[in-house]
Amino acid sequence: xxxxxxxxxxxxxxxxxxxxxxxxxxxxxLEVDVITKGSTGIFGIGGRKAQIRVNxxxxxxxxxCSKEEETPEREAEEGHVAQGxxxxxxxxxxxxxETREEGPPREHLEAEPFMEEAQEILSELLRLSNIxxxxxxxxxxxxxxxxxxxxxxxxxVIGKGGQNLGAFKYVMNLMLKRRHEGCPTIEVDAxxxxxxxxxxxxxxxxxxxxxxxxxxxxxxxxPMNARxxxxxxxxxxxxxxVTTKSVGEGDxxxxxxxxxxxxxxxxxxxxxxxxxxxxxxxxxRRH
Amino acid sequence: xxELIEYIAKALVDNPDAVEVNEIEGEQTSVIELKVxxxxxGKVIGRQGRTARAMRTILSAAxxxxxxxxxxxxxx
Numbered sequence: 375x376x377x378x379x380x381x382x383x384x385x386x387x388x389x390x391x392x393x394x395x396x397x398x399x400x401x402x403x404l405e406v407d408v409i410t411k412g413s414t415g416i417f418g419i420g421g422r423k424a425q426i427r428v429n430x431x432x433x434x435x436x437x438x439c440s441k442e443e444e445t446p447e448r449e450a451e452e453g454h455v456a457q458g459x460x461x462x463x464x465x466x467x468x469x470x471x472e473t474r475e476e477g478p479p480r481e482h483l484e485a486e487p488f489m490e491e492a493q494e495i496l497s498e499l500l501r502l503s504n505i506x507x508x509x510x511x512x513x514x515x516x517x518x519x520x521x522x523x524x525x526x527x528x529x530x531v532i533g534k535g536g537q538n539l540g541a542f543k544y545v546m547n548l549m550l551k552r553r554h555e556g557c558p559t560i561e562v563d564a565x566x567x568x569x570x571x572x573x574x575x576x577x578x579x580x581x582x583x584x585x586x587x588x589x590x591x592x593x594x595x596x597p598m599n600a601r602x603x604x605x606x607x608x609x610x611x612x613x614x615x616v617t618t619k620s621v622g623e624g625d626x627x628x629x630x631x632x633x634x635x636x637x638x639x640x641x642x643x644x645x646x647x648x649x650x651x652x653x654x655x656x657x658x659r660r661h
Numbered sequence: 662x663x664e665l666i667e668y669i670a671k672a673l674v675d676n677p678d679a680v681e682v683n684e685i686e687g688e689q690t691s692v693i694e695l696k697v698x699x700x701x702x703g704k705v706i707g708r709q710g711r712t713a714r715a716m717r718t719i720l721s722a723a724x725x726x727x728x729x730x731x732x733x734x735x736x737x
Contacts, residue, residue, distance in 0.1 A: 499668070541716075
C-alpha cells in the first residue's frame with residue numbers, strides 16, 4: 375500500500391475522515407498537509423472541495439504487537455468501552471483484527487481459569503431463555519479452550535446468521551469481564567457452527583471475488599462481525615486482481631470486494647467516488 | 662423472561678439494587694420494562710446500543726419457546 379495520497383472532501387475534516395477510512399488507521403498515524411480548504415458555494419453549486427495531502431506513518435511493529443495482546447478481540451475492546459472506558463479509533467483495532475495473518479497462536483492459558491465461570495453464566499442465560507442446552511468446556515488445539523453449546527433447539531441457540539449465538543457470547547463475556555477485569559474474550563460455539571459458517575463465508579467471498587473480476591464492478595457482502603469480515607479479507611487476499619475493504623459502521627459494517635484498476639494506483643475501484651467528483655465540478659478530468 | 666433481563670442487568674450495573682424489571686403481559690406480546698440507576702444507563706445500553714441490542718436478541722430467542730413476542734423497553 376502506498377503511504378502518500380491525496381484526499382478530497384467537503385471540508386478538511388471530511389477529507390481527513392476519508393483518509394482514516396482509506397488507511398484504516400488512527401489520526402495520529404497521519405501527517406496532513408492542507409492543499410485547499412473547501413468552500414460550499416451557493417446551494418452546494420460551484421463549491422470547491424477541500425484537498426489534503428496525507429502521509430501515512432504506521433506505528434512500529436512492536437507497538438502493534440503489544441496492542442494485539444491487549445486487544446485480542448474486538449469484542450474485548452467493546453466490552454470495555456461499554457463500561458465507559460476511553461475509546462480509541464475503532465478502525466485501528468479493526469485493521470489489526472481483520473487483516474492480520476494467522477500470527478503466533480494467541481495466549482490461551484489465560485482463559486483457562488475463567489472457563490468454569492463462563493460455563494456457569496452461559497448455562498444460566500440459556501436456562502432463563504427457556505432453551506434446553508448443555509454447555510461444555512472444550513479445547514481447540516489452535517485457539518485454546520472454548521464453550522460448546524449442545525441443544526435439541528440448535529437453531530434457536532444459533533439464530534439467523536448466528537445472531538443469537540453472538541448475543542449470548544457477547545452478554546456472557548460482558549458479565550465475565552465485569553467480574554474479572556482483563557479477562558480474555560471466550561469463544562462460544564454450537565456443535566461446529568463456527569467452522570461451518572467460516573467455510574460458507576469463504577466460499578461466498580471467493581464467488582463474489584470472481585464476479586467482481588469478471589464484471590468489473592465492486593461486490594458487497596452481507597454485514598458481518600469483525601471475526602467474520604476477517605475471514606473474507608484473508609480468503610480474498612489470495613486472489614489476484616481484487617482488493618477488499620470494510621465499509622459502514624457498527625451493525626451494517628460489511629466487506630466490499632473491489633476489482634483492481636489496471637493503473638495499479640491505490641486500492642483500485644472506487645467508481646462511486648469518481649462519479650461524485652465529476653458531478654461536483656470534476657476538477658481533474660473535465661475539459 | 663423478567664428473570665432473564667434481571668439476571669443480565671444486575672450483572673452489568675454498579676447499583677444492582679436499583680435494577681427494577683416489570684413485565685406487562687399482553688395476549689401475544691409482553692413488554693419488559695427495565696429501570697436502572699441513571700449512571701448505569703450506559704452499561705445496559707452499551708456503545709452504539711450494542712448491549713441493549715444483544716439483550717433484545719436474547720429476549721426474542723427466549724420468547725420463541727413460549728410462542729410469544731417480547732419487547733424490551735429501557736426506561737430513563
